[in-house]
Amino acid sequence: MIRAATPADIPAIHTFVRELAEYEKAPHEAKATPDQLHEALFGERPAAYAHIATDDTTGEPVGFALWFLNFSTWRGVHGIYLEDLYVRPTARGGGHGKALLTELARICVERGYERLEWSVLNWNAPSIAFYEALGARPQDEWTVYRLTDGALRTLGSTA
Template identity: 50%
Template sequence: MSLTIREAGEDDLSDILRLVHDLAVYEKEPDAVEATEADFAAVMFPTDGHPNTYGLVAEVDGEVIGIAIWFHSFSTWTGRNGIWLEDLYVSPEHRGIGAGKALLGRLAQICQERGLARLEWCVLKWNTPSIGFYESLGAKAQDEWETYRLDGVALTAFAEADLMRRG
């Protein structure tokens, strides 16, 4: 068995989407994925401009078994960019071979190579196996912060109310 970590290419889009769907099932949101291969292609491999989203894939003997999807964040406190890891996923049958650690390790190397200040991500509070894994790497929970989100109907309503308020 040979584990390889590499940058995602356009040929990986179907595998990326497959693993995103598997992640949604794992996170108990099997019907939540709206993204398509075209959506991923537009942000990762745009025909105009630069990508704003990036991916790493983990392969075992040529089969894509894991992904890390990320983008640049920015810290006003450090004045530097970082990496926001949107999703890290390794297929269950390939866990325990070091793929997750290798994906995170490559992201840490990218931070070092590019002078980026941070590598950050969120994890569901019930996902104790992942929390234990992250803590074993030296990652620290940012318990003093609470994540908020506006999306769907609430996002639309707020945007429309703001437009009306501005006239």
């Protein structure tokens, strides 16, 4: 049901990223190409990792989790930051999302990582309810900040 992604999964991962962007009402922001995903996941120095959820009957990919390592100076160890978790609407309710999160939690426990973190859009009530049912709690004392596009280039070009 859950397996590590392989280079052959890049087309499915790219499709899932596009579908997730549509679901999150931001398709214009999903600019990653299949080549970029391949380099990030399987290049000389992988920056991210992915797991694939497959249909129990057909073996076809129905969802994915894409993640990377972070580091907590307070805990002194790595953790996992889950960048994307997506299961196709037709496969939701089949346990794939929970199985993907369970696999990431297993990796954390096995490797001594002390955190599994992710972000969720405030309007995404079904996902919030799902995560909270698993025991996840919002970190609402923190606000996420992001620099992109012009603001990032402006700051990055100042000496």
